[in-house]
Amino acid sequence: MPITILIGAQWGDEGKGRVVDWLAASADIVARYAGGDNAGHTVALDGEVYKLHLVPSGILHSNVVSIMGNGMVINPVNLLREIEALRRIGVDIRPERLVISSRAHIITPAHVALDKAKELALGDGKIGTTLRGIGPAYLDKTGRAGIRTGDMLLDVEEFADRLVSAIEASNEDLRAQGLETLDAREAAQSYLEAADFLRPYIKDVSIYLHEALKNGKLVLCEGAQGTLLDIDHGSYPFVTSSSPTAGGALTGLGVGPLHVDRVLGVAKAFSTRVGGGPMPTELDGDIAEHFRGSGANFWDEFGTTTGRPRRCGWLDVVMLRYAVSVNGFSELMLTKMDILSGLEELKLATAYDIDGERHHYPPVTNEQLERAKPIYETMPGWRENISNCRSFNELPAAARQYINRVAELCDVPIDIVSVGPERDQLVQKAAAPTAAFKR
Numbered sequence: 001m002p003i004t005i006l007i008g009a010q011w012g013d014e015g016k017g018r019v020v021d022w023l024a025a026s027a028d029i030v031a032r033y034a035g036g037d038n039a040g041h042t043v044a045l046d047g048e049v050y051k052l053h054l055v056p057s058g059i060l061h062s063n064v065v066s067i068m069g070n071g072m073v074i075n076p077v078n079l080l081r082e083i084e085a086l087r088r089i090g091v092d093i094r095p096e097r098l099v100i101s102s103r104a105h106i107i108t109p110a111h112v113a114l115d116k117a118k119e120l121a122l123g124d125g126k127i128g129t130t131l132r133g134i135g136p137a138y139l140d141k142t143g144r145a146g147i148r149t150g151d152m153l154l155d156v157e158e159f160a161d162r163l164v165s166a167i168e169a170s171n172e173d174l175r176a177q178g179l180e181t182l183d184a185r186e187a188a189q190s191y192l193e194a195a196d197f198l199r200p201y202i203k204d205v206s207i208y209l210h211e212a213l214k215n216g217k218l219v220l221c222e223g224a225q226g227t228l229l230d231i232d233h234g235s236y237p238f239v240t241s242s243s244p245t246a247g248g249a250l251t252g253l254g255v256g257p258l259h260v261d262r263v264l265g266v267a268k269a270f271s272t273r274v275g276g277g278p279m280p281t282e283l284d285g286d287i288a289e290h291f292r293g294s295g296a297n298f299w300d301e302f303g304t305t306t307g308r309p310r311r312c313g314w315l316d317v318v319m320l321r322y323a324v325s326v327n328g329f330s331e332l333m334l335t336k337m338d339i340l341s342g343l344e345e346l347k348l349a350t351a352y353d354i355d356g357e358r359h360h361y362p363p364v365t366n367e368q369l370e371r372a373k374p375i376y377e378t379m380p381g382w383r384e385n386i387s388n389c390r391s392f393n394e395l396p397a398a399a400r401q402y403i404n405r406v407a408e409l410c411d412v413p414i415d416i417v418s419v420g421p422e423r424d425q426l427v428q429k430a431a432a433p434t435a436a437f438k439r
């Protein structure tokens, strides 16, 4: 099984980081293929909590080479900070362990300023971005005006000139909006220092992966964001600017489809969303608070990157079904099953009523989606704490029923669920593969 692609099946924060960490134990390479430091992937290990934004979540395994693909947008200064912070707590990061694509695009300080400016200008209609400069960086990429990580391999003066020109070009946009511009030379300074450090890590990732696959290496592609935030398939314009879905893994790393034999969707057992845009099953009140938590636990529903409270609601099977169709999941995993404990009854949105018509897939326009009334199926809940369960049979009957019903409604197997944030807090059906990759 040479390539497994792991993808968020909802609006991000499904628990991808912890699943990647688990799968990485039997992988050789973990490769991020989209997004930038808008991502926040949490891995809990022996009481320590690691929050990764750019560095792939396989980095905690000494057997794994971590790759940052060309589909990503990288802020070199933030990457350097993240590497330094990880090194301080003993994580081994060297160019043999971390490879950065020479074709990823660089997020400049001007992109960050433009992201903020655009959000401000949108007022109440804002996207609710993470303000990391993601949108403006991808805009320059597709507008063929960006600068790339490979440019950091140039002579220092030449890289500095490219960076300064790029910042000055963005200054034009800031000026046009009546906003303060950046001193390009000064803004570039910390980038030159970061480039100096990162240079030995930069390689052609597509060729690296091609050789690795020829040598029988097993590659896990780590999705960031989620299917419903995809630039093409999400609820545009309330999306991110990249392709977190299955196709994005291929273009975002430069690998061919014939290597892929497993596409694993990760979904939370309920729905969350952070930022603007329609969310048909969103709740207010006690149930939402039950899902969100108070913020006292690191796994409570507050953004890993921005700290914003996440919007919470019942599991939206209509959206999940759509994610299955967009990505062609071979299986689905449910996380945070433990959070459902203690609720008398559980609801699954199995269809939408829009203007009197029943829909099993989400409609195209946000206007229709805003009018969608979820049609719920109610299921019994359970009281028991399930965080110590390790086999499917130990789960309460109502929990098994919930999992099986979601699998049936989405027409995809669910053989693994998580019942807590730690590496071993997983429950597998007897039929599920014991290792992530079959060698």
Ligand code: GDP
Binding pocket: 008, 012, 013, 014, 015, 016, 017, 018, 039, 040, 041, 042, 043, 044, 298, 299, 300, 304, 335, 336, 337, 338, 339, 418, 419, 420, 421, 425
């Ligand atoms: P990602 O962006 O998909 O990697 O997810 P985040 O890390 O942003 O958010 C998921 C949160 O849920 C993190 O705090 C995880 O530690 C936590 N988490 C993941 N799986 C479980 C689980 O099964 N139970 C509980 N209680 N927390 C979990």
Ligand code: IMO
Binding pocket: 008, 011, 012, 013, 014, 038, 039, 040, 041, 127, 128, 129, 130, 131, 132, 133, 134, 135, 223, 224, 225, 226, 229, 238, 239, 240, 241, 274, 275, 276, 304
């Ligand atoms: P992980 O990888 C949840 C959301 C933002 C906003 C929209 C656009 O941790 O699951 P952007 O900064 O990308 O231009 O913001 O996308 N968003 C995420 N939401 N998890 C993420 O990443 C996200 N990355 C972006 O909140 O609604």
Ligand code: MG
Binding pocket: 012, 013, 014, 039, 040, 041, 042, 304
């Ligand atoms: Mg996250």
